[in-house]
Amino acid sequence: MRNFFSTIRNSLMPSARLSPAARSEQLSDRDGLPAFDPGPAAVVKACTDWLAAAQDHSASADGGVSRDYSLQTGWSSSYPETTGYIIPTMIAIAQRTDDASLHGRARRMLDWCLAIQFDNGGFQGGKIDSMPRVPVTFNTGQILLGLAAGVAAYGDVYAEAMHGAARWLRDSQDADGCWRKYPTPFAQPGEKAYETHVAWGLFEADRLAPGHGYGAAGLRQVDWALTRQQPNGWFASNCLDDPALPLSHTIGYALRGLLEAYRYSARAGLLHAAMRTGAGVASAVTGDGYLPGRLGPHFEPGADYACLTGSAQNAHCLFLLYQLTGERRLLDAGRRLNRYVRRSVAIGGPAHIRGGVKGSFPVDGDYGTWSYLNWAAKFCIDANLLEMALDQEIRDA
Structure with missing residues (x-):
């Protein structure tokens, strides 16, 4: 449990090595998530404003979006x-x-x-x-x-x-x-099995410009990735740094790529494969929406923090699976995940915090430690936009 102990080390980091902002956020997070859920619309607006601020304040000032705002060092350079x-x-x-x-x-x-x-x-x-x-x-x-x-x-x-x-x-x-x-x-x-998310880019290019073999190349990668999928849906070779305990973030990448391969090709086996992974993720989501930041081979907890990026990504994937299958448990798990992430987002405060999504909750967790990440805000927006669309469809039904 290397990542568990690194989290413990972070939580015990002497306050002299922390900025006042980092120390304050660490102490606040130790009290747990706020009870208040701002709701999807407010969070989408706040996260959009945060991404605008990240573009405007990138240390490289080039039109790209700052990778993160660190409570230790401030705005970073742009992240292609x-x-x-x-x-x-x-x-x-x-x-x-x-x-x-x-x-x-x-x-x-x-x-x-x-x-x-x-x-x-x-x-x-x-x-x-x-x-x-x-x-x-x-x-x-x-x-x-x-x-x-x-x-x-x-x-x-x-x-x-x-x-x-x-x-x-x-x-x-x-x-x-x-x-x-x-x-x-x-x-x-x-x-890396999660390069199914690369395959998705090829599917999008093929839709716009068929006839160049882009989509076929994407499907070849997805077929290879499926050789790394276990019968319960968990993927080997699927992490940035610890294949035995992949991040919920890279699990979300792999699952989204599978779903997009199905949406592109309509191959039934791809939907079945995505359902196995989605069901495993859903089983790991607690009643309050907490998803461990790393998951072992039986979707058991592999960390004691939430990777908020992965939570938002997997919420989006579960919503897509619900649209494709009508499985209500997937919709419910996605809503719980989204609610958990929303409760971590500040709707007020300075621009570098307002609408930012932390790498981890608590902030000293092992993913994106002390930082608000631009891709976390992006995935939070995507997941909440889809939740709002599904809610409207359900109301209209």
Whole structure:
């Protein structure tokens, strides 16, 4: 239980090593989550404002979105990977609210992605100022999601970049469907089942530009990933740093990729595989919505904190599974997960906190320690938008 003990070490960190803001948040979190749930609409608005602040205050001031706000060090530089998949969320909110300023933000993110793309079509890992600066499969796949959304919303100005990223992924894939040639230097080496989330980017590119083999390449990866799925739905080879206890975050990535493969191909076996994983995740959600930040091979707790990113991602996946199957227990588990995350979000306060979603609850947990993460806010928005849509469908039924 390495991560359990690292969490204990964090909680015992001498206050002299903590900023006053970090120490204050640590003490507050020890009292548990607030009882107040602001509700989906308020949290979507607050998280959107937080992402806008993260773009405006990025330490690299380049149009990308700051990776995080750290209670120890403040705003970071921009993060290409997650800026890429924040783009579809920003476009969706802009369209929902008819807000031209949000469209402008999405266009600035897209234009920045174009500016930093390698000539081979790939994109770097890490923050924009991270070294080494090399093309990485996973990060390219996440930015491909944004480029495809940009083509769909704003036209062919982003099409060349989309094709470049999709071709690079298609052509760098191993024959068995796994990507091994361009791993991130910022995670433990090894095969990654959660690159089903890369496959999703290829499905989006194929929908917009069929005939290039993008979707077929994505399905090859998903088929490979299924060789790592256990009969109960748990995935081996599915973590950034600890395959024996994968993060709920990477479990959420793997599950979403499976679901998108089913939505793309309508292959029944993919839905059955997604149901196995979704049911395992749902079984691990407690009555108050707590999902351990890491889950062992029987979906048993592997950490004593919640990875809020993973909670929001898995909520979204459970809602999608409910839409596909009508399984009410999945809807209920997703609602509990969303409620738990919402209770952690401050609706008031300074801009760097208001609408921010922590890496962990409590804040000294082992994922995104002391920080509010841009992708956590993105997934929180996505999950709550879908919850609101489902609630409306149920009311209208």
